[in-house]
Amino acid sequence: QKEVEQDPGPLSVPEGAIVSLNCTYSNSAFQYFMWYRQYSRKGPELLMYTYSSGNKEDGRFTAQVDKSSKYISLFIRDSQPSDSATYLCAIGQGAQKLVFGQGTRLTINP
Amino acid sequence: SAVISQKPSRDICQRGTSLTIQCQVDSQVTMMFWYRQQPGQSLTLIATANQGSEATYESGFVIDKFPISRPNLTFSTLTVSNMSPEDSSIYLCSVAQELNSPLHFGNGTRLTVT
Numbered sequence: 001q002k003e004v005e006q007d008p009g010p011l012s013v014p015e016g017a018i019v020s021l022n023c024t025y026s027n028s029a030f031q032y033f034m035w036y037r038q039y040s041r042k043g044p045e046l047l048m049y050t051y052s053s054g055n056k057e058d059g060r061f062t063a064q065v066d067k068s069s070k071y072i073s074l075f076i077r078d079s080q081p082s083d084s085a086t087y088l089c090a091i092g093q094g095a096q097k098l099v100f101g102q103g104t105r106l107t108i109n110p
Numbered sequence: 111s112a113v114i115s116q117k118p119s120r121d122i123c124q125r126g127t128s129l130t131i132q133c134q135v136d137s138q139v140t141m142m143f144w145y146r147q148q149p150g151q152s153l154t155l156i157a158t159a160n161q162g163s164e165a166t167y168e169s170g171f172v173i174d175k176f177p178i179s180r181p182n183l184t185f186s187t188l189t190v191s192n193m194s195p196e197d198s199s200i201y202l203c204s205v206a207q208e209l210n211s212p213l214h215f216g217n218g219t220r221l222t223v224t
Binding site for chain 2: 004006008032034036041042043044045046049088090094095096097098099100101102103
């Protein structure tokens with residue numbers, strides 16, 4: 001079993017839809033939960049960063065952590081074509097010792 | 111966050127040769143790392159670049175194949191030595207301002223080995 005599992009997609013939704021992206025992990029010691037967005041031919045860009053548990057909201061983006069289920073989610077509300085990218089979850093015991101998911105390729109159709 | 115510049119952005123190299131990738135940050139950072147991103151796969155940490163001392167390599171990566179330098183708090187290089195087609199990948203520099211602050215990435219070097 002991989003330490004971090006992420007459905008690679010691809011995921012295609014219409015503009016304005018709510019998008020849900022998810023990862024599961026196996027190590028209960030993980031405390032740092034990140035979401036990165038990666039546009040084609042660019043490096044990953046930090047989108048959301050959560051330490052320990054709970055929810056975090058930033059504009060149209062909400063990150064949720066459920067440590068009891070070892071499950072994290074990223075929700076995108078009112079999705080826009082500019083949200084089309086690959087989304088990577090990254091989880092670890094430290095903010096720098098991260099295990100990355102495979103990435104979910106998301107396309108928002110106008 | 112820090113601005114991270116990587117050079118070259120892409121290269122096509124012959125097998126058996128070596129390529130050195132540079133990473134320059136516009137401000138001093140405590141932590142610098144090198145990652146590899148193979149097509150369709152997740153990011154894999156190659157090593158932590160330590161200022162003034164030998165890099166710390168992850169399992170499966172060795173200094174002879176991936177020598178790393180970090181002469182100061184804003185600059186690091188990764189060399190991919192004696193390249194083979196299996197080394198074709200994107201190599202990413204990442205930095206963190208301090209311990210347990212989040213990672214930020216450069217735009218990567220897209221390497222093709224023929």
